[in-house]
Amino acid sequence: IGKVSLSVDKEPPPVSCTCVAFAKTEAVGLLRKGWSKEMVLAAYTRAMAIRMSNLVNRVGLEKEFVITGGQSKNSGIVKRIEDALNVKTLPSPDWKKGELDPMIAGAIGAALFAKALYLKNKNN
Template sequence: MAVVGIDLGSQSTKVVILEGDSIIGGASLQTGESAETEARMAVEEALRQTGLKRDDLKAAVATGTLNVRVTAAVNQRSAASCIATGAHFRFPQARTVLYVGADSSMAVRMSADGQVEDSVKNERCAVSSGALLDIVARMLEIPVSELGSLSLKATAPQTVSSRCVVFAEGEILSFIHKDPPVPVPDALAGVNQCIADGLWGMVQKVGVPSELLLCGGVARNEGIVKAIEAHLGRPLLVPPQPEYVRALGAALFARNLQEGGAAC
């Protein structure tokens, strides 16, 4: 039986269709003014990949940054529980998961069976999310997807000391307007290190009993991955398509509800 998990993010709405233990479809659309509209469109896109129809979906669960109800037929679960459930499915050995999205991040410590034991969110306006990366990408006219690989070419990484996005942006502007300007890789290495330092502070609040898993869209940034690994002292666990972990967790909850669930 097929079920669907919906992750309502501040910038994108992601969907995972699950059948048994297999992910058979997935989609991501930019989040707009209507959460219900984007959720339905993302579900339709994922269904096209599977050849299934809407009536074939036996249960639906939504989660995410946006605290809104999609429809009465869609169950809701907390972001922390879906992050933990999706992470545990990918890597059962993980005991701490760090989710880093476009505008928010969360560190979650889990039990051996994937239950949430403790969690902490980033502070408002803090640099420990993807928000600063979006600003820097626009500032330098470089795609966000290239910021990580470029930062690894740094020869003299700069220091971004502010923990606030607004003040950090000012520091980065000062790099650009120096005479001569700071090389882009050196500036980006400083940005990634700043974000990683903030994220590591969150992780320390919940603890790392064993393996640490990094997920969310920012997990695709190689510079941030390496900077967190330097704090940790060993490699991180990074799942394939890390931005879909929260939607996957929602789909796993839907699978548990499928006998009593409703189609979306």
């Protein structure tokens, strides 16, 4: 999806709806209006990148950061986040080379948090 979304000559406007329940209907409508699948994918990855960039701007942009989670594997989203924030992100671990899969970073963080909470409650 990421590579295909980056193959457009001009960025389309972002879609208004990123809710999965309504996104399919909107995507079908755009295709019926003559949008190419590349334009539709570019519009959705752009919309996701804008939403994520807005979240980053709310909490503050660190000088160096890495994108984790499923979106880290979508080059279209990563590129558009970098463009929106005017930064270059650190490379995500390459799970294909046996490095930590960036998609499970949140799960690892949750597990560490749960362990700390368990140990705190165990000692009280």
